[in-house]
Amino acid sequence: MKHFLLKILVFSLAFFVFEKSFYVFLYISPSLEKDKRLEMVINGNMNKDLIILGSSRGARNIIASQIEDSLNISAYNLSYPGSNINFNEFLLRSLIKYNNKPKIVLLAIDAPSEFLPSEIMKFRLDRLYPLSKYNYINNEMIQRGEKTFLSKILVLARLNKTNFDIRERTFSALDTIMSCGSMPISFQRENCDFIFENGLNSYEFDAELPEKVKAFNNLQELCVNNNIQLYIVYSPNFRKHNLTFEKRIEELSYPTVSSIVYDTTNQIYKNKDYFYDKAHLKTNGAIIFTNEIICQLK
Amino acid sequence: MLFNSIDFAIFLPIVFILYWFVTNKNLKLQNLLIVVASYVFYGWWDWRFLSLIVFSTIVDFTVGRKLRTEENQLKRKILLWASILVNLGFLGFFKYYNFFLDNFITAFSFFGQEIQGNSLNIILPVGISFYTFQTLSYTIDVYKRKLEPTNDFIAFSAFVSFFPQLVAGPIERATNLLPQFNKNRTFDYPKAVDGMRQILWGLFKKIVIADSCAEFANQIFNNSADMNGSTLVLGALFFTFQIYGDFSGYSDIAIGTARLFGFDLMRNFNFPYFSRDIAEFWRRWHISLSTWFRDYLYIPLGGSRGGTWMKVRNTFIIFIVSGFWHGANWTFIVWGALNAIYFLPLLLTNNHRNNLETVAQGKLLPSIKELLFMILTFGLTVFAWIFFRAENIGNALSYISGIFSTSFFEIPNFTGMLKALIIIFLTAIFVIVEWIGRDNYYAIEKLGLTWNRTVTWGVYFIILSMIFIFSGQEQQFIYFQF
Numbered sequence: 001m002k003h004f005l006l007k008i009l010v011f012s013l014a015f016f017v018f019e020k021s022f023y024v025f026l027y028i029s030p031s032l033e034k035d036k037r038l039e040m041v042i043n044g045n046m047n048k049d050l051i052i053l054g055s056s057r058g059a060r061n062i063i064a065s066q067i068e069d070s071l072n073i074s075a076y077n078l079s080y081p082g083s084n085i086n087f088n089e090f091l092l093r094s095l096i097k098y099n100n101k102p103k104i105v106l107l108a109i110d111a112p113s114e115f116l117p118s119e120i121m122k123f124r125l126d127r128l129y130p131l132s133k134y135n136y137i138n139n140e141m142i143q144r145g146e147k148t149f150l151s152k153i154l155v156l157a158r159l160n161k162t163n164f165d166i167r168e169r170t171f172s173a174l175d176t177i178m179s180c181g182s183m184p185i186s187f188q189r190e191n192c193d194f195i196f197e198n199g200l201n202s203y204e205f206d207a208e209l210p211e212k213v214k215a216f217n218n219l220q221e222l223c224v225n226n227n228i229q230l231y232i233v234y235s236p237n238f239r240k241h242n243l244t245f246e247k248r249i250e251e252l253s254y255p256t257v258s259s260i261v262y263d264t265t266n267q268i269y270k271n272k273d274y275f276y277d278k279a280h281l282k283t284n285g286a287i288i289f290t291n292e293i294i295c296q297l298k
Numbered sequence: 299m300l301f302n303s304i305d306f307a308i309f310l311p312i313v314f315i316l317y318w319f320v321t322n323k324n325l326k327l328q329n330l331l332i333v334v335a336s337y338v339f340y341g342w343w344d345w346r347f348l349s350l351i352v353f354s355t356i357v358d359f360t361v362g363r364k365l366r367t368e369e370n371q372l373k374r375k376i377l378l379w380a381s382i383l384v385n386l387g388f389l390g391f392f393k394y395y396n397f398f399l400d401n402f403i404t405a406f407s408f409f410g411q412e413i414q415g416n417s418l419n420i421i422l423p424v425g426i427s428f429y430t431f432q433t434l435s436y437t438i439d440v441y442k443r444k445l446e447p448t449n450d451f452i453a454f455s456a457f458v459s460f461f462p463q464l465v466a467g468p469i470e471r472a473t474n475l476l477p478q479f480n481k482n483r484t485f486d487y488p489k490a491v492d493g494m495r496q497i498l499w500g501l502f503k504k505i506v507i508a509d510s511c512a513e514f515a516n517q518i519f520n521n522s523a524d525m526n527g528s529t530l531v532l533g534a535l536f537f538t539f540q541i542y543g544d545f546s547g548y549s550d551i552a553i554g555t556a557r558l559f560g561f562d563l564m565r566n567f568n569f570p571y572f573s574r575d576i577a578e579f580w581r582r583w584h585i586s587l588s589t590w591f592r593d594y595l596y597i598p599l600g601g602s603r604g605g606t607w608m609k610v611r612n613t614f615i616i617f618i619v620s621g622f623w624h625g626a627n628w629t630f631i632v633w634g635a636l637n638a639i640y641f642l643p644l645l646l647t648n649n650h651r652n653n654l655e656t657v658a659q660g661k662l663l664p665s666i667k668e669l670l671f672m673i674l675t676f677g678l679t680v681f682a683w684i685f686f687r688a689e690n691i692g693n694a695l696s697y698i699s700g701i702f703s704t705s706f707f708e709i710p711n712f713t714g715m716l717k718a719l720i721i722i723f724l725t726a727i728f729v730i731v732e733w734i735g736r737d738n739y740y741a742i743e744k745l746g747l748t749w750n751r752t753v754t755w756g757v758y759f760i761i762l763s764m765i766f767i768f769s770g771q772e773q774q775f776i777y778f779q780f
Contacts, residue, residue, distance in 0.1 A: 004487055018763075019763060148304040150304060154766065156763055156766035160767075161717075164767070
């Protein structure tokens with residue numbers, strides 16, 4: 001028995017030493033990424049007056065450099081396509097922890113699906129994997145059940161399969177990031193059925209996920225506690241603006257929170273030439289919409 | 299508690315130390331520790347359902363004792379049926395209630411009768427199909443006087459709830475496992491080392507092979523309407539290795555864990571995908587269930603002793619019941635029936651016991667004939683798995699019609715093709731390792747035993763590293779749902 005336990009112990013120790021050689025994959029992973037925004041955040045290199053958060057609607061529809069030039073303040077777009085409110089709350093929390101607090105945060109809300117279950121809008125764990133060498137990121141993954149506490153001890157438990165993909169990442173036409181963090185698109189999606197939806201003005205309250213609502217509340221709390229002016233931004237869709245959802249957001253919003261709704265009377269937003277697809281503007285549309293935001297912020 | 303969880307990684311050493319260092323002087327105490335540990339293991343998932351295990355244990359222990367003293371045949375039969383009804387009653391309610399209700403409603407509406415029935419939101423207790431069959435085997439064996447009933451309630455409770463095999467088998471026989479609880483157990487070093495090696499291989503099968511294949515099998519099956527024929531074939535192949543890696547991996551971990559505690563569980567898998575006919579496949583796949591049905595259903599029904607009709611009837615009964623055991627869905631029934639259809643020609647032509655020994659024993663490669671039969675059997679199995687995996691019969695049929703379309707000749711196309719190629723490569727290596735080790739109890743049983751320790755450990759390090767690399771969030775074992 002003692003011999004067995006001793007052998008297990010020696011094996012474990014030898015493995016413990018062996019597995020440290022995998023640190024090289026942890027080390028090189030961040031450098032292979034093209035999108036360095038999250039790493040900039042946790043390295044304290046994101047000291048801006050205005051930050052834009054959101055999913056692809058924030059990334060594509062709002063051009064941070066345009067705001068910067070017009071308002072003469074520093075601005076950066078930290079919106080991640082396919083991200084949900086939980087991820088945006090995490091981003092803001094990280095931003096405040098490691099950087100100078102921004103004065104203004106624009107949250108591009110996904111109307112009307114922000115709090116609903118979604119296969120597309122996720123907590124972007126794929127953005128965290130390459131940065132798992134950072135304890136802060138690893139702790140976040142442990143908290144989310146993606147990693148176990150073993151990852152605090154073992155390099156292998158911290159690594160993910162993607163860390164072994166040592167090819168240089170490339171940008172596609174869809175995820176090219178400007179130096180200001182925005183990701184506008186200059187072309188139109190093929191085979192997109194551009195029929196303006198007058199649609200229903202309803203909203204499924206019962207389908208809301210409590211954890212998403214909680215994340216929204218936490219995000220507001222962060223803003224209040226850090227004297228950040230939060231704006232909820234409704235960007236144009238190729239469908240009628242959902243007032244029921246807007247009302248729901250108003251219900252959930254803290255008194256200090258302001259809203260910026262796109263000009264629903266502007267006929268441009270019913271013209272498909274300004275849209276990439278039904279949920280995203282093309283660069284020409286994004287410029288117009290960003291101007292609207294600038295006017296509201298002035 | 300899942301075998302591939304951090305909880306189990308903490309639980310196992312604690313129980314191991316207590317078992318061999320604290321309770322090792324007293325057999326009763328050791329058995330009691332196993333009962334407590336098993337209940338903790340099960341209760342970790344949902345403690346409420348522990349009551350079902352405890353109730354089944356009490357019923358079968360009592361029935362067993364009464365059967366010892368009772369000589370009146372009618373009363374003995376009543377006792378046996380009482381046990382069967384209690385055990386199958388629980389199983390029937392928790393697993394099949396909604397299925398029967400829905401099908402009755404559908405059947406009545408087919409004949410123009412509208413009846414009302416409310417489906418219940420029933421949680422299926424994990425492992426109920428496994429421990430129910432295990433405890434039933436005890437009562438039936440005692441009834442048939444093949445086994446002396448035990449007077450030791452603790453030992454019997456340990457037999458019913460033994461944590462390594464409680465939730466997904468192997469479904470043990472009382473004749474094999476129960477006597478082991480009555481014998482003093484001494485620590486056996488080679489057995490423990492072997493157990494650790496089998497656990498390592500089981501984890502590799504589960505985490506590296508099964509969970510990786512699952513990612514693509516799920517993607518392809520869930521979007522089968524949008525996939526071309528060749529992709530659908532690939533999806534079925536991914537599922538084929540997923541289910542094998544998942545279930546045989548679980549069995550390896552269970553058997554290996556039991557060996558650490560000095561127990562020998564029955565073998566559950568014997569390299570089934572190297573079978574040369576379906577009869578051989580069923581002698582090698584989920585052996586503990588197949589032999590359970592053979593001993594407690596097929597043989598009592600007359601087995602293959604009667605005429606042709608009897609053989610056909612009994613074969614269909616055993617395969618359909620086996621399919622239904624897997625789940626309350628017509629897909630499992632069709633899967634079972636399909637296997638009966640595969641099996642019958644062999645039975646009726648008396649060719650069902652042709653391939654009893656390991657394929658190409660003592661040779662590196664099989665003969666062309668063996669290879670062709672292996673490919674044919676594998677192909678039939680993959681085809682049947684489509685029904686097993688599909689959500690319903692309609693989905694299975696449209697999946698199959700998708701395969702047999704012109705798009706079969708197109709190049710497979712789905713998200714993550716490059717990643718899938720890596721998994722295919724890993725699976726191919728896995729198949730080679732399994733082929734080389736097919737004469738052993740499990741593939742790496744003798745791997746590296748004669749090698750230099752550094753090399754052997756190097757191989758184990760690589761396997762362990764891959765387990766870590768491929769493990770993300772803990773994945774459920776497929777057979778937990780049965």
